[in-house]
Every structure is written in C-alpha cells, then in structure tokens.
Amino acid sequence: MPAPIRLKDHEVDTRLIRGRLLVGAVAVILLTLLLVSRMYYLQVVQFEHHSTLAENNRIHVQSLPPTRGMIYDRNGVVVADNRASFSLTLTRERAGDWETVLDSIIEVLELDADSRELFEKRIRQGRRPFEPVPVMFELTEEQIARVAVNQFRLPGVEVAASLVRYYPQKEHFAHSVGYVGRINEGELKKLDAVNYSGTHHIGKTGIERFYEDELHGQVGYEEVETNARGRVLRVLKRVEPISGEDIYLTLDIALQEAAEAALDGRRGAIVAIEPNTGEVLAMVSQPSFDPNPFVTGISFKAYGELRDSLDQPLFNRVLRGLYPPGSTIKPMVAIAGLDAGVITPSTRVFDPGFYQLPNNKHKYRNWNRYGDGWVDLDLALARSNDTYFYDLAHKLGIDRLHDYMSRFGFGQRVSLDMFEETAGLMPSRDWKRNRYRQSWYPGETLILGIGQGYMQTTPLQLAQSTALMASRGKWIRPHLARSVGGVQPVDTDPPADIVLRDQKAWEPARLGMEHVLHGARGTARKVGDAAAYRIAGKSGTAQVVAIKQGERYNREKTQERHRDHALFIAYAPAEKPQIAVAVMVENGESGSGVAAPVAKQVLDAWLLDEEGLLKSQYRPADSVLPVGVKR
Known part of the structure; x- marks a missing residue:
C-alpha cells in the first residue's frame, strides 16, 4: 500500500518564519545599539583623549x-x-x-x-x-x-x-x-x-x-x-x-707650556700650586693627547693606538699615577720628629754608610755607601742622608709616622674638584694586617722613613705637601676652578691645619730644604747656584724594581723603563713662597740631576720677568727667623 502524501502545514511555517524574523530583528537592534554606544563612547566620552592624539600628530x-x-x-x-x-x-x-x-x-x-x-x-x-x-x-x-x-x-x-x-x-x-x-x-x-x-x-x-x-x-x-x-x-x-x-x-697657559717644555718630551708629571690660595697654576701629565676626536667619536684604530701605547698618553699621571715618594718626604718626616720631641735641630747621628737595628745584622744602606760621618738635621736634609732618617723613623715608630704623614695629605684625596684623583697609600699596622694578614716589622718603618716600601703617592699629593711646608701647615685644598659662573668654589669640609706644639719647629726643616740648593753640600746646589732667588726644595729617587741586598744600582744593566724615577719638590722664593712645585720624571734616575732643573725652569717661568729678574710683586721683605736659626 503506497505511503500517504504529507500535506504542507502553512501555519507551522508561518510561526517558524516569524520566530526567525524576530530573532534577526533583535540581533540587528542589539548590534545597532552596540555600534551607537561605541560611537558615543569614542566621540563624546573620549573626545578630549582622541582629539589630543589627533593634535599630537600635528603638533x-x-x-x-x-x-x-x-x-x-x-x-x-x-x-x-x-x-x-x-x-x-x-x-x-x-x-x-x-x-x-x-x-x-x-x-x-x-x-x-x-x-x-x-x-x-x-x-x-x-x-x-x-x-x-x-x-x-x-x-x-x-x-x-x-x-x-x-x-x-x-x-x-x-x-x-x-x-x-x-x-x-x-x-x-x-x-x-x-x-x-x-x-x-x-x-x-x-x-x-x-x-x-x-x-x-x-x-x-x-x-x-x-x-x-x-x-x-x-x-x-x-x-x-x-x-x-x-x-x-x-x-x-x-x-x-x-x-x-x-x-x-686657576691654570695659566703660559706656565703650562713652560712646564711641558721643561719636561722636553720625557714621560712625567708636574704640578704647580700657589700655597696661599691652593690654586693649581700648572698641571702637566706627559705624554698627552688631543681630546677633540673624543667629542665627535674617535675611530677604533686611533683609540687603539692611544690605549695600547707603552707611553700611556691617556693615563693621568698627576691624579692617578702612584709612585714611591723617595726622599721628597724627608722634610715632613723631620717635622714629625721635631714635633714629637724625638729629635732637635742639633741631634746628631753617625753615618758609616748604613744603619742597623739593634741585634740585627741586616744593613740598611745610605745612598752614599762611604757615609757622611756625624750628621745633624740640617746636613741630613741637605745631603739627603738615609741613615739619619732610618734612625728618625725608628725613633718615631710606624704609628706616629703614619699619623704625621696623614696630616700632610698622604694616603687621602687632597683636591677640591678633581674627579679622577686616587688616594694613594699611607701604610699602617692595621692596613698590613688587613691586606696581608701579617704584623708590621721594624725594618718596614725604616724604609718608610725614606719614602720607600709600601708607600704610594701621587704628584698632586707631593705638591700639596710642599705647599703645606711653604705655608707652615695652612691647609687649603688644591683646586682647578677659580670661579664658576662668577662665584668662587667653597670648600665645605676643609682639613684641619697642621698645628705644631711649637710653630718654630717648621723653620729647621724649611732651612734644611734651602740648603739642598744653597748649601755647600746640598744635593742640588748646582741648580741653586744658577737661581736668581732662594729656593727651598728636596730631591728624591724612587725605585721601580727592587735591588738585592749588597748589590748596587747599575743603569747600564737596567732596562730604560725599569730605571729609577726622578722626583723633586720645591717652593720659592724661600722667604716668601709664591709657588710650590712637584716634579716626577719617569725613569729619570736622578732627582737632583734631572728633576731639579725641570722644577727650576717652572719656577723661573712664574717668578722672573722677561729680563730674568725677580718680578717686583715677588720680592720678599726681610724675614725674621727664630733665635739660633741662620740662613
């Protein structure tokens, strides 16, 4: 029997279509409302924000x-x-x-x-x-x-x-x-x-x-x-x-050029300070370099040549160079001995050419191996006698020696406005114990008394200590800026002045520095004899490599860069100091023979006029010395 034919139900179809139309209409209305609300939000609520963004595209x-x-x-x-x-x-x-x-x-x-x-x-x-x-x-x-x-x-x-x-x-x-x-x-x-x-x-x-x-x-x-x-x-x-x-x-370009000329192409450093103001008159580190390529960007090749040069032109020897001060610190050690009361100007020591600690066979050599005989303080400074200062350092001891040398600025930053300055090293018992976990030995005190051993100083520190000798302990930090925007920089935390128990104790040490250049047995008397004014100074020689006990320094067997450094400090005119100078010539060997003439050229450039006469403003009046002290 055939299946019955299903007739279409129009009523059901109508209800289905109406339902779909209703759902579609609601969806369209909802979407329209969402679009309108979004447009309202963007154009009304966030009007200022989007107008600002649009404006920023233009402004x-x-x-x-x-x-x-x-x-x-x-x-x-x-x-x-x-x-x-x-x-x-x-x-x-x-x-x-x-x-x-x-x-x-x-x-x-x-x-x-x-x-x-x-x-x-x-x-x-x-x-x-x-x-x-x-x-x-x-x-x-x-x-x-x-x-x-x-x-x-x-x-x-x-x-x-x-x-x-x-x-x-x-x-x-x-x-x-x-x-x-x-x-x-x-x-x-x-x-x-x-x-x-x-x-x-x-x-x-x-x-x-x-x-x-x-x-x-x-x-x-x-x-x-x-x-x-x-x-x-x-x-x-x-x-x-x-x-x-x-x-x-504070720098003077004429003095700067004169100092550079005095070094004559040798590696070294020179600092000149006005003792009464702390103004740095010249600051030379040689060799130097042209800073202009660094501004716009130096090429890799050019920078590599500067960086890898054995002469280290990029290295600031004045502020970052660390050198044993050698005998240049002997006037400061003398001040320490006088103030501590362990010596007087007339204290004498016999020098056979060496010094020995009690119950010790080791000989600490004087630079003059034949000895200078009986030596007092004045002759010890003029001759730079090591034996005298071995004995003085032993009498002072490391603790007092460290204290006095620190008062002169050693082992600390001394400048007011020199960013790269390093503090150097003024050794002490505590420092050695912390650094090497060892006790301090008496022999180390002896060699510290002549500026050797662990001690490390910068040329700026040597210049500042010289300025302190010139000003009798008046502490003014060395600085490079004379005025910033018309205002003079102010030191808000100046170090304490070096005040001695008897301020007259400065004079024997200062006089001994004069006799280095103007005394009959002074180590730099040839330089002093050629000067048109009196200079107070002290030479020094700093070892680069150690020499074994009993051996002598032989320059012919020593490589050029292993030879001793030559140092010299000075201030002038001695009666009324107007300039203090520190000179360091790397591998120059002789403080008196090499560094002293350099220092004199710098002093001449500042103190003498075109006719070679002392400038009128630097001519000192007669000074009065303590009783018993003669020039």
Whole structure:
C-alpha cells in the first residue's frame, strides 16, 4: 500500500518564519545599539583623549638643548669652546629600515666600513623615541650637497646645525679640563631625562665631568606644527634654554707650556700650586693627547693606538699615577720628629754608610755607601742622608709616622674638584694586617722613613705637601676652578691645619730644604747656584724594581723603563713662597740631576720677568727667623 502524501502545514511555517524574523530583528537592534554606544563612547566620552592624539600628530614638542658653558684659563684664554658644526642625524622611527638607510649614507658619502660600524654603534646606543641621533659630525659643504641631492634615498636623515665642543689648546689641558663625549646607556639611565633631552654629550673626565651640572645649563623647548612627513611648518610656542655657567680656571697657559717644555718630551708629571690660595697654576701629565676626536667619536684604530701605547698618553699621571715618594718626604718626616720631641735641630747621628737595628745584622744602606760621618738635621736634609732618617723613623715608630704623614695629605684625596684623583697609600699596622694578614716589622718603618716600601703617592699629593711646608701647615685644598659662573668654589669640609706644639719647629726643616740648593753640600746646589732667588726644595729617587741586598744600582744593566724615577719638590722664593712645585720624571734616575732643573725652569717661568729678574710683586721683605736659626 503506497505511503500517504504529507500535506504542507502553512501555519507551522508561518510561526517558524516569524520566530526567525524576530530573532534577526533583535540581533540587528542589539548590534545597532552596540555600534551607537561605541560611537558615543569614542566621540563624546573620549573626545578630549582622541582629539589630543589627533593634535599630537600635528603638533610636536621639540627640546632645545642649552649652550654649554665656556672654560677659560686664569687670564681669559679660551680652553674649551663651542664651535658651529653641521651634523648628520637619523631618526629610526622615520627611517623605516634604518640599516639600509645607513648603507645608503655610506654609498652617498663614499665612506669606509669603519664609518659604517661607528654609525651603527651610535644608532644602537640608548636613545629616546623619535629623537634624532647624530651619526656624523662636521660635514663638509660637498657632503651636505650630496645628502640634499639624495634626500629621496635617505628617509629620516637630516642635516642639522649645532654647537660642538672644541678644545683649541688641544693636548695642553687634556688631563685637567678633560673632554665631553657621547652619552652612553649607563649615563642615560642616571641623567634627568627632561633636562638632557636633545643633548647628546656629557663631561667624561676632568673639569668637564666634575662641573657637569653647572656647565650643562637648563633645557628649553618649542611646540611646532608638522605635516604628515614630519617637516616643521611653524613654531607655535618657544621657551628659551638657559646656557651653562662659564668657568675660569686657576691654570695659566703660559706656565703650562713652560712646564711641558721643561719636561722636553720625557714621560712625567708636574704640578704647580700657589700655597696661599691652593690654586693649581700648572698641571702637566706627559705624554698627552688631543681630546677633540673624543667629542665627535674617535675611530677604533686611533683609540687603539692611544690605549695600547707603552707611553700611556691617556693615563693621568698627576691624579692617578702612584709612585714611591723617595726622599721628597724627608722634610715632613723631620717635622714629625721635631714635633714629637724625638729629635732637635742639633741631634746628631753617625753615618758609616748604613744603619742597623739593634741585634740585627741586616744593613740598611745610605745612598752614599762611604757615609757622611756625624750628621745633624740640617746636613741630613741637605745631603739627603738615609741613615739619619732610618734612625728618625725608628725613633718615631710606624704609628706616629703614619699619623704625621696623614696630616700632610698622604694616603687621602687632597683636591677640591678633581674627579679622577686616587688616594694613594699611607701604610699602617692595621692596613698590613688587613691586606696581608701579617704584623708590621721594624725594618718596614725604616724604609718608610725614606719614602720607600709600601708607600704610594701621587704628584698632586707631593705638591700639596710642599705647599703645606711653604705655608707652615695652612691647609687649603688644591683646586682647578677659580670661579664658576662668577662665584668662587667653597670648600665645605676643609682639613684641619697642621698645628705644631711649637710653630718654630717648621723653620729647621724649611732651612734644611734651602740648603739642598744653597748649601755647600746640598744635593742640588748646582741648580741653586744658577737661581736668581732662594729656593727651598728636596730631591728624591724612587725605585721601580727592587735591588738585592749588597748589590748596587747599575743603569747600564737596567732596562730604560725599569730605571729609577726622578722626583723633586720645591717652593720659592724661600722667604716668601709664591709657588710650590712637584716634579716626577719617569725613569729619570736622578732627582737632583734631572728633576731639579725641570722644577727650576717652572719656577723661573712664574717668578722672573722677561729680563730674568725677580718680578717686583715677588720680592720678599726681610724675614725674621727664630733665635739660633741662620740662613
């Protein structure tokens, strides 16, 4: 039997269609309401936010870096200038594939592969978004023209005019003024992001680093309207930057050049200080270097040559060089003995050419192996007699010796505004126990009394201790800045003056220093005889390599860089000191024969006029000495 035919139910179909239409209508209404509400939220609720975003696409705030403060010597000669320069900048966000753009720059300007590597390093350094990064400085007119012709190939690249630091005196002040360089990633994290926006350089060494805040100034800004390509159409608002403060140094370029000439190409250091003010008149570390390439970015090859040179031109010998002071500290040791009461000016010691501790066979040699016979303090200083000072050091002991030498600034930073200064080393019982876990031996006290052994000093410390001898213990920290923005720097924590139980105790030691140059048996009398004024000084020789007991120093068998260092300290005029000098000639061997003539040339340059006569302002009046002390 065939199946029945099913008839269509129109009523059911109608209900189904109506249900589907209702669901569709509700969905459409809901979607419409959602769209309308979203439009309301974006256009009404967030109107200010999106209008600001739209406005920012048109208006940008650009930083205006301040002009860095100038640096002058004490007479107004420019030593750190700002020179106009055209630089090539690249903004990564606008360049797109910036590595390809760098390749195009190299091709357009016909540069080498080293330049490509240097540019990439600069781009990869820490930076702020949309900040143009200088990749090349001091463009020539031809290079500027090439960039302009090929601008379509160089998106995000612009030629910008700016002021770049320039050091017209070049190597003369490299170790004192220092230099600026590009801000690295570590510095970027520590700096004020707002005040250094738009600034690409910061002080790296010397005065440039110590007074960075004063030299930098305050950033300005301007609001500009740009088109879709980022080109500035007009300036809407501008706040001018505040330039950095100018700095006048205590250094004198004429004396600086005279000191460099006195070294005559030898490795060494010279520091000249005005004892009454602490002003550093000259600060020489030789060899030196031209700081200008460091400003815009020195090539890897050029930097490698400086870094790897055996002469170490980048090394600041004045502040970081550590040398045994040798006999130059004997006047300070004499002051310690006089003040402690262990000797008097007439105390005598017999010198057979060596010194022995009680119950000890070891002989501590005098430089004069034949001995000087009976020696008092004056002759001991004039002759630089080691035996006398072995005995004096033994009488003082390490504890008192350490205390007195520390009062002269040894083993501590002495400057007011020299960032790179190292403290040196003034050894003590505690230091040796902590460093070597050993007791202090009496023999170590003896050699410390003649400036050998563990003791390490910088040329600046030697100059400061000499200034203290000249001023009879008046402590004024040596400083390089004479004024910053017209204001003289102030030492907020000056060291205590060296006050002796009897201030007359200064005179025998000072007189002994005079007799080094003007006494009949003085070690530097040839230099003193040629001087137009009286000089108080002390020579020193510092061993570079140790010599075995019983052996003699033989320069012919010693490599040039292993020979003794030559040192000399001096102040003049002796009656009314106006300048204190410390000289260190690396491997110079003889303090009296090599370093003393250098010191005299520096003193002459400061004290004598063009006719070779003592300048009128330095001619001392008759001075009165304590009873029993003769010149």
